Amino acid sequence: MFAKFFDACRAKGLPVALSEWLTLQEALDQGLAKNSLTRFYYLARMILVKSETQFDKFDQAFEECFKGAAFEDEISAQMLEWLDKSEMEELAREDARRYLNEGEELQIDRREVEEKFRQRMRDQDSEHNGGSFWIGTMGKTSFGNLGGNVGGVRVGGKTGYQSAFAVVGARKYRDFRDDRVLDNRQFQMAFRRLRQFSAKLDVPKTDLDIGGTVHKTCENGGFLQIVMEKPRKNAVKLLLLFDSGGTMIPYSALMNDLFQAVHKSNHFKDVKCYYFHNCIYSKLYKTPECENGDWVDTEWVFRNLDSDYKVIVVGDAAMAPEELYSDTGNYRGPNGGLSGWEWLNLLKRHYKKIVWLNPKMAPKRMPWREAETAIGDLLPMFKLTVEGLNQAMEVLMRR
Template identity: 80%
Template sequence: MFSKFFDTLKAKGLDVTLSEWLTLQEALDKGLCNSSLTQFYYVARMILVKSETDYDKFDLAFEEQFKGVMSENEVTSQMLRWLDKSDMMELAHEEARDHLNRMEEVQIDKEDVEEKFKQRLKDQDSEHNGGSYWIGTMGKTSFGNTGGNVGGVRVGGTTGYQSAFQVIGARKYRDFREDKVIDNRQFQQALRRLRQFSSRLDIPKTELDIDATVDKTCNNGGCLQIVMDKPRKNAVKLLLLMDSGGTMIPYTTLLSELFQSVHKSNHYKDVKTYFFHNCIYSKLYKTPECENGDWIDTEWMFRNLDSDYKVIIVGDAAMAPEELYSTTGNYRGPNGGLSGMDWLLLMKRHYKKIVWLNPKMAPGHAPWREAETAIKNTFPMYKLTVDGLNQAMVKLMVNK
């Protein structure tokens, strides 16, 4: 069983070394887990997982490996469906806030609650909402979610009173994953990688050069000699092109976060942002509404934004083949006599550094997504996740 667990961890993407695995075996030999699956979980995670970003991968591997192990506290998928009352969460939160304002300290017998919970799992055969006995929702029972009981076992749902001493059915570390779709803070952290400092600027020497000051002071017998230098400025110029509308509508919030992050970053020499729908054609729009007339010529961009701009294209590449290959494939505006692929090839020819970020990129080779596959063969494409964005930023900064 344990050798298979090692294989499962590796399959989920965890970098477990042989030394770490032998350390876990030693912990088992010394009885540190006390024949408890729960204690084994924590001991194994402590030894085998190096970063909190991998906690969710570990949880998935652990669940896959040990899901057949008998447990008195096992919660079925049917039970979790009964307890899914996400549409009533706002009402529950309001009641929770009101209740907590009046609540005094409560003493809870945890062992008694856990024993009753085990018994309810064995006996319950239907959904329950309200009440004070079964595992359910919106009631006074110690088991379930969105109820009025303080202390107990939360099963499914989201936190209400924040007083449950045990939570079952929640992947608590999902948001720590590096392959999750990202938020504003993570955008800004990744964008900081786009730095290419230059001091060859015609500006005053206003920045203290610490190394040169130390050297000159030492050479002057310890008598302080201040050396100033021109401040280094980021020479990176960024061009952001974003797909808007249609199949990108579900990612509107994500694109807004990226747009705000780019424009909050004040360390670029220049930033330009334009929009397109499905594919780049002869016009690029100034706003995400992509309204006819509110655009610039793509050829104007080539003439005025030189090849030193680093280009980030964001889109799902989800279009019909004719939108990519036909000279009349742009149903919302002019093609300029060229197909979408022709315009993309012009982009590749003009700009030295281009990456494509895709919020729903298919893994590997995806012949059923013809347009995406063609664009993958034209530009380096990365999924719009923490890992993907970091890889894309590194790609933009390599010298080759």
């Protein structure tokens, strides 16, 4: 059964490693699950799962393997038969609402409830429905099926209210799910290549300048004189331009990951980020929604972000050739009388280092993708994969 659980975890996409599995075995050997399924659930989760984004997958795997396993070995088949009253469910739901919080005092202490449950299981010898003491359906004791008591023990069947053994079924962690093709970490690792050290920064002198110290000490007639210098800091400034056009929507998750990676890489001196629609014209938008008015002049960007900024353009370069070359511009925003092609040339003239990252770049030249080919000839273009990103970073750092 446990091997099956391991397989189920991996089948649901949980990257459970053998070492973690062995740790779980060790924990079970030490009796840390205390023969309780709920405890086992938490124990397995804390050892096998390392991110709240994976909890939901784990819940599903767990449910698949242990559905109905709760107390199964302790409950006789006869008793389960008495409790199997699915046709009464609708009726019970109404009734249960009335009974909720009434009747027998609230049972919050699990141990006590379980204790009582076992006691009563020993004593019970017939079917009970609707009562308030024996284990049965639609009742208001702490045990049984379809009941309305909060904090009780459910015996088989579906959960009426979340309080009875409902951790797994509730799928509480569904919202945390985060299916990512590319690992954010891989992106961050690629961005680490963007380092250029400069000592001209306003920071205290905290590093020992060995050459300076030797020199000063010699001048000082052999008496030690320490010289400190400013630590080397990354001087790379980054300008990101994201295409937020309709054809980019399928890649929004990838864009988001890239964006996150840049923001989590806190080693840059400065990061500026703007959006555009299909191609760059006279305005750059401040938000991905590209709303009219919420923009800055592209020329303002040229003026204020000097040519040392390294520019990364992210877009699919998918547009009709006439859209790229027409001087009436695109339908969304003003173009300042210049075509997209001319704006791209201005961009290239202004900034020393520019790369274009394309999430759906063709593997080789495709004559029908005229705009992509043209832009690829103008600016170095790379496919937006970890490898492509690494190559692009190399181009950005080349002197």
